Amino acid sequence: KAGVTQTPRYLIKTRGQQVTLSCSPISGHRSVSWYQQTPGQGLQFLFEYFSETQRNKGNFPGRFSGRQFSNSRSEMNVSTLELGDSALYLCASSARDRASPLHFGNGTRLTVT
Amino acid sequence: AQTVTQSQPEMSVQEAETVTLSCTYDTSESDYYLFWYKQPPSRQMILVIRQEAYKQQNATENRFSVNFQKAAKSFSLKISDSQLGDAAMYFCAYRSDFHNAGNMLTFGGGTRLMVKP
Numbered sequence: 001k002a003g004v005t006q007t008p009r010y011l012i013k014t015r016g017q018q019v020t021l022s023c024s025p026i027s028g029h030r031s032v033s034w035y036q037q038t039p040g041q042g043l044q045f046l047f048e049y050f051s052e053t054q055r056n057k058g059n060f061p062g063r064f065s066g067r068q069f070s071n072s073r074s075e076m077n078v079s080t081l082e083l084g085d086s087a088l089y090l091c092a093s094s095a096r097d098r099a100s101p102l103h104f105g106n107g108t109r110l111t112v113t
Numbered sequence: 114a115q116t117v118t119q120s121q122p123e124m125s126v127q128e129a130e131t132v133t134l135s136c137t138y139d140t141s142e143s144d145y146y147l148f149w150y151k152q153p154p155s156r157q158m159i160l161v162i163r164q165e166a167y168k169q170q171n172a173t174e175n176r177f178s179v180n181f182q183k184a185a186k187s188f189s190l191k192i193s194d195s196q197l198g199d200a201a202m203y204f205c206a207y208r209s210d211f212h213n214a215g216n217m218l219t220f221g222g223g224t225r226l227m228v229k230p
Binding site for chain 1 (some may be wrong): 148150155156157158159160163204213214215216217218219220221222223
């Protein structure tokens, strides 16, 4: 079974631009979560989607948004990029069973200049 | 809100020796899951071991085992027979079993494990 796939792996953007990151979950997984990882703040939960609906949202400004498609693939969008948005963005998928662990992708490294 | 604390930013172990990574958490919930994830330089978070709070028996996965002390809210990871490939960042994580919590994980700050040959 293929793992969680995130594209692109690296991204360089300029302040004020917007960016879209993509995540393809493990086949059969309907839950997709996004996390931001920075040296200063560590790993922080952004949001989770399940069956195309946002189930939970972390404490991030409205510039961060996401969506999930009917095939469970998910995208996250960050508008009006700021230097502080530079981070590793990790996507994770999980099966329906609540005891199932999260399976993570390799992440997208976003650099904002 | 739950918090997870890893008090050791860095640990070092000799190859083939045993090392224990510490994790404490704060919660008012009785049902939850705890995880240890490993993040090597490749960046991918890899599940090492998980523990259901309702289970008294400590989880074990090959060379990895945990010491789960629910009353003390402690969840340490023991790595036996350490190997060079064990060198990585290790993160302790908490997930509520509350229905609306979904799959949101709360992570600790991480412990960098170095393995000396």
